[in-house]
Amino acid sequence: MEATVSGHAAAHGQRPSGLRRWLTTTNHKDIGTMYLWFSFTMFIVGGIMALLIRAELFEPGIQFLEPERYNQIVTLHGLIMVFGAIMPAFVGFANWMIPLQIGASDMAFGRLNNWSFWLLIPASLLLVTSLVVPGGAAGVGWTLYPPLSIQMGMGMDMTIFAVHILGISSILGSINIITTILNLRAPGMTLMKMPMFVWTWLITAFLIIAVMPVFAGAVTMLLTDRHFGTSFFSAAGGGDPVLYQHVFWFFGHPEVYIVILPGFGIISQVVPAFSRKPLFGYTSMVYATASIAILSFFVWGHHMFTSGMPVAGQLFYMYATMLIAVPTGVKVFNWIATMWRGALSFETPMLFALGFIFLFTMGGFSGLVLAMTPVDVQLHNTYYVVAHFHYTMVAGALFSAFAAVYYWLPKWTGHMYNERLGKTHFWLTMFFFNMTFFVQHFLGLAGMPRRVPDYALQFADFNMISSIGAFGLGLSQLLFLYVVITCIKGGPKAAAKPWDGAEGLEWEVPSPAPYHTWETQPQVK
Amino acid sequence: MSVPPRPNNRKTLIKLALFSALMFGFGYALVPLYSVFCSVTGLNRVGSNDAPLNTQVDLSRVVDVEFDSNVHDMPWKFRPLQAHMLVHPGAVSQAMFEVVNKKNEAVTGQAIPSYGPREAALYFHKISCFCFSKQTVAAGQTRRMPVVFVVDPSLPKDINTITLSYTFFAVEGNTRAEADKPSSRS
Numbered sequence: 001m002e003a004t005v006s007g008h009a010a011a012h013g014q015r016p017s018g019l020r021r022w023l024t025t026t027n028h029k030d031i032g033t034m035y036l037w038f039s040f041t042m043f044i045v046g047g048i049m050a051l052l053i054r055a056e057l058f059e060p061g062i063q064f065l066e067p068e069r070y071n072q073i074v075t076l077h078g079l080i081m082v083f084g085a086i087m088p089a090f091v092g093f094a095n096w097m098i099p100l101q102i103g104a105s106d107m108a109f110g111r112l113n114n115w116s117f118w119l120l121i122p123a124s125l126l127l128v129t130s131l132v133v134p135g136g137a138a139g140v141g142w143t144l145y146p147p148l149s150i151q152m153g154m155g156m157d158m159t160i161f162a163v164h165i166l167g168i169s170s171i172l173g174s175i176n177i178i179t180t181i182l183n184l185r186a187p188g189m190t191l192m193k194m195p196m197f198v199w200t201w202l203i204t205a206f207l208i209i210a211v212m213p214v215f216a217g218a219v220t221m222l223l224t225d226r227h228f229g230t231s232f233f234s235a236a237g238g239g240d241p242v243l244y245q246h247v248f249w250f251f252g253h254p255e256v257y258i259v260i261l262p263g264f265g266i267i268s269q270v271v272p273a274f275s276r277k278p279l280f281g282y283t284s285m286v287y288a289t290a291s292i293a294i295l296s297f298f299v300w301g302h303h304m305f306t307s308g309m310p311v312a313g314q315l316f317y318m319y320a321t322m323l324i325a326v327p328t329g330v331k332v333f334n335w336i337a338t339m340w341r342g343a344l345s346f347e348t349p350m351l352f353a354l355g356f357i358f359l360f361t362m363g364g365f366s367g368l369v370l371a372m373t374p375v376d377v378q379l380h381n382t383y384y385v386v387a388h389f390h391y392t393m394v395a396g397a398l399f400s401a402f403a404a405v406y407y408w409l410p411k412w413t414g415h416m417y418n419e420r421l422g423k424t425h426f427w428l429t430m431f432f433f434n435m436t437f438f439v440q441h442f443l444g445l446a447g448m449p450r451r452v453p454d455y456a457l458q459f460a461d462f463n464m465i466s467s468i469g470a471f472g473l474g475l476s477q478l479l480f481l482y483v484v485i486t487c488i489k490g491g492p493k494a495a496a497k498p499w500d501g502a503e504g505l506e507w508e509v510p511s512p513a514p515y516h517t518w519e520t521q522p523q524v525k
Numbered sequence: 526m527s528v529p530p531r532p533n534n535r536k537t538l539i540k541l542a543l544f545s546a547l548m549f550g551f552g553y554a555l556v557p558l559y560s561v562f563c564s565v566t567g568l569n570r571v572g573s574n575d576a577p578l579n580t581q582v583d584l585s586r587v588v589d590v591e592f593d594s595n596v597h598d599m600p601w602k603f604r605p606l607q608a609h610m611l612v613h614p615g616a617v618s619q620a621m622f623e624v625v626n627k628k629n630e631a632v633t634g635q636a637i638p639s640y641g642p643r644e645a646a647l648y649f650h651k652i653s654c655f656c657f658s659k660q661t662v663a664a665g666q667t668r669r670m671p672v673v674f675v676v677d678p679s680l681p682k683d684i685n686t687i688t689l690s691y692t693f694f695a696v697e698g699n700t701r702a703e704a705d706k707p708s709s710r711s
Contacts (some may be wrong), residue, residue, distance in 0.1 A: 080526050108537075108538075109534065171618040174541075175538060175542060175545070178537070178541055179534050179537040179538055179541070182537060182623045183533075183534055183537060197665065209541055209544055209545045209548065210544075210548055211548070212545070212548075213545045213546070213548035213549035213551075213552060214546075214549070214551060214552035215549055215552075215554070216550075216552070217549050217550075217552025218552055221552075221553070221556075231554060241558060243555075243556060246553060247555050247556075247557060250552075250555065310568045310569070312568060313568060352586055432545050506555065
């Protein structure tokens with residue numbers, strides 16, 4: 001590594017062009033860009049699947065998706081959105097921004113970084129092509145619960161391998177991010193001087209290397225149960241299907257914080273920038289993030305209240321889950337306090353940040369409702385749960401990703417995006433998101449089960465509203481694509497620091513950020 | 526400018542990779558760990574301590590239920606096996622009655638309940654009762670019959686004693702064939 005640095009420095013500007021540049025690049029900005037485009041592609045693929053689901057649910061009865069096919073699409077929608085869209089998006093932001101923000105010239109392991117990205121391609125191909133193999137894709141839901149996942153056809157094996165590859169990719173990516181943050185910070189940048197985005201990613205990366213291997217283990221057990229005669233979960237051989245749920249959610253609950261913590265970091269940078277005030281309670285933000293991460297290991301049972309659990313377990317998980325509201329509340333109050341008496345302006349990143357705070361808090365409240373065991377027993381596997389996690393994943397993770405794109409787009413492209421279209425994109429997304437998902441609360445309270453392609457007649461009106469909203473939400477994202485492409489191609493020149501209230505080292509390099517930055521590390525005071 | 530000693534990236538990589546490998550193993554270790562955890566704490570006996578608790582029982586009140594029995598012009602001896610019971614309103618209780626047919630042929634009768642005080646009838650819910658159907662008792666037979674009942678928790682506060690009285694009446698056309706047919710509930 002050290003040997004190549006000097007040779008690399010001499011080779012500036014002589015990088016291979018065309019496809020070879022992207023295949024062999026070890027540059028954090030190139031890889032970040034590829035991550036972001038990959039994520040957007042998967043967002044569209046997963047989004048088309050969501051629209052297929054909503055088209056089937058537009059009216060009662062089976063229209064054009066057989067129940068098996070419907071289940072497969074629901075499963076792939078979940079897997080692709082979580083592992084293909086949200087996580088790579090945040091890894092893309094991490095690649096682009098962490099070295100810029102900590103004053104490092106690149107990620108710690110360039111070659112590994114390249115590999116982490118390119119692993120995503122076969123994994124996503126495995127997932128998507130499993131739709132056309134005999135028996136179709138895995139139709140068990142993204143949680144891959146046995147006994148069904150032990151019985152399905154080869155589409156399930158492809159899903160398992162895809163999960164393995166995705167797991168390796170994100171573990172390697174996380175190791176890279178942790179090493180970069182711990183070892184390559186500019187002199188003078190102590191841990192408690194790091195930008196919040198870097199902090200949240202450091203904690204997220206630790207979560208990933210702690211739980212992704214557990215998930216890999218769980219699906220490996222599924223695989224050996226399927227083909228190699230073990231009986232971890234197969235009841236026929238003395239195994240326990242509920243054990244899978246415990247192992248899966250030991251991964252699965254930290255996973256939901258993996259997809260939201262970097263979003264918290266982004267919001268913690270965008271809100272101060274457009275409030276023209278430093279972040280309120282930086283230290284408490286760091287500790288709140290760490291507390292959420294630690295608590296996330298002790299709440300997995302709340303996904304299993306109806307799976308058979310002793311009362312002591314139900315009470316423990318109920319109280320532990322409610323405890324998470326405390327550090328999360330600290331964060332929300334800190335964001336609001338940051339805005340208090342600030343000189344606010346409402347550019348697109350700020351709009352998405354405010355939308356995030358408003359809608360994510362709603363998702364947090366419906367989460368508190370679901371945390372109550374007796375209520376959860378009623379609402380388990382209804383559309384109330386679907387509404388809840390889309391408020392946290394779409395209005396949470398996706399909105400924060402949009403905020404990040406608009407916030408850093410001038411730095412990446414050197415151009416300002418079209419503010420009017422950006423705001424239009426926000427308001428369309430905000431409106432159609434709520435039209436799609438708010439009504440699902442009512443459907444869930446009225447007892448509509450999820451993961452079923454048909455429904456009783458009394459749910460028809462809300463489902464039609466939700467489906468219309470979903471198509472509006474999907475089409476609005478084409479506007480986003482248009483805004484990004486026009487911003488790459490041209491637009492008003494962006495200053496090195498286009499947002500007057502923004503803080504951080506990334507605004508000290510020119511816009512667009514040159515291919516190599518911080519080759520001499522800055523001194524942080 | 527002096528360069529501060531750079532921490533060894535490779536060392537960090539190895540540590541983190543080792544940690545990931547350990548966590549992969551931990552996933553497998555969870556399989557026996559769950560069994561051990563459950564058997565140590567006894568938490569896996571789902572349902573054993575989940576006996577249904579009747580929250581409708583008013584433990585603050587005790588109602589004295591007295592039993593009385595009569596026969597109207599029948600060759601039967603009919604008596605309650607307990608003179609009275611102390612019950613909590615809302616609790617399910619059972620009382621036993623005994624009937625002896627002193628005649629040397631089968632006799633069919635129907636028990637009619639009455640309550641004292643009369644308004645207690647509204648609050649006295651019989652879940653199962655021999656008075657719900659005709660009873661045919663063979664010659665010389667002795668039969669024990671239960672009444673399962675709940676005193677409604679909304680029983681007015683001034684009623685602390687309820688008398689439940691049954692009177693058996695002979696059923697007209699007292700034949701064996703007819704006796705087997707169920708009659709409507711009283």
